[in-house]
Amino acid sequence: MLKQRVITALVLLAILLPALFYPGPLPFALVVLALMTAGAWEWGRMQGLAQGASIALAGACLLLCGLSWSLGWLERPLGALWVVGGGLWVLASAALLRAGVGAWARVPLALRLAGGVLALWLAWLAVAQAHRMGVNFLLSVLALVWAADIFAYAAGRTFGLKFTRNKLAPSISPGKSWEGAWGGMAGVLVLAAVWVFADRHSGAVSPSFYTLLLRQGVWFLVLAVVFMGTMSVVGDLIESLVKRSAGVKDSSALLPGHGGVLDRIDALLPTLPLAMMLSSFVLA
Numbered sequence: 001m002l003k004q005r006v007i008t009a010l011v012l013l014a015i016l017l018p019a020l021f022y023p024g025p026l027p028f029a030l031v032v033l034a035l036m037t038a039g040a041w042e043w044g045r046m047q048g049l050a051q052g053a054s055i056a057l058a059g060a061c062l063l064l065c066g067l068s069w070s071l072g073w074l075e076r077p078l079g080a081l082w083v084v085g086g087g088l089w090v091l092a093s094a095a096l097l098r099a100g101v102g103a104w105a106r107v108p109l110a111l112r113l114a115g116g117v118l119a120l121w122l123a124w125l126a127v128a129q130a131h132r133m134g135v136n137f138l139l140s141v142l143a144l145v146w147a148a149d150i151f152a153y154a155a156g157r158t159f160g161l162k163f164t165r166n167k168l169a170p171s172i173s174p175g176k177s178w179e180g181a182w183g184g185m186a187g188v189l190v191l192a193a194v195w196v197f198a199d200r201h202s203g204a205v206s207p208s209f210y211t212l213l214l215r216q217g218v219w220f221l222v223l224a225v226v227f228m229g230t231m232s233v234v235g236d237l238i239e240s241l242v243k244r245s246a247g248v249k250d251s252s253a254l255l256p257g258h259g260g261v262l263d264r265i266d267a268l269l270p271t272l273p274l275a276m277m278l279s280s281f282v283l284a
Helices: 002-021 026-046 051-070 079-099 109-133 135-159 178-202 209-214 218-246 261-265 268-283
Strands: 167-169 173-177
Touching: 002 026, 002 135, 026 051, 026 109, 026 218, 026 261, 051 109, 079 109, 079 218, 079 268, 109 135, 109 268, 135 173, 135 178, 135 209, 135 218, 135 268, 167 178, 167 218, 173 178, 173 218, 178 209, 178 218, 209 218, 209 268, 218 268
Parallel strands: none
Antiparallel strands: 167 173
8 A cells, every 4th residue: 555655646746746847837737637627527426426427527627627728717816706716615614514424415416516516626726826826836835735734643643632522523534633633723834934934035936825925914824824724624524524425435546545636635625715815815
């Protein structure tokens, strides 16, 4: 299993890194588009669709992304879209987590399918625009999600249930503790401080997400980063809820040793559009 994980990770890096640092936006947008399309296929399978219907759902996601690309949305300011999309993520995820695993199957199938495709489309549009804002900006957003996950895992392993009696979401993800969540929040705050320091002393060509937020003051940066860290946990919990309802461990086996595409990007689905929403507030 470890060998598979390492090989898969190396292959993904060999594809993603050249696309990420390529001078133009086209290769990176195409690579991420392929991932989102695969994620749409996985989403269909988890909702009980047959293979053909799942492929059709992936095609719908591809078509939606391609249409917005052809309309020039990657270059346009989309502040209203980010506010609506980000708001829907917050409200819908709060309702779903409160309702629990059993409520997911009661959501109409058409709404579940449309919600998944729209979430993937919104994330693709956000990551493509973030890449155009600069590699430093995009990496700082991605690193926030990674830091939240790593610090939460480390804190959970070290301090889990030592200060609280209850798990974070026992019926959805039994392995998560409140101590882990607090550790993740501390981790993203440390990351933000280090990144701002590095920006100021490295002469970065483009601002990072954190440097951009700092234009509105330190407290805006702190609150925004904690909010983003929280929503990265929410993205992970939402996918766990859907997988538990579907009775599957992984979203698919597309990435040997890692599960599926959705297993790797679940925390990014809410955080990418929310990062663009917060950035639009600063740049407005």
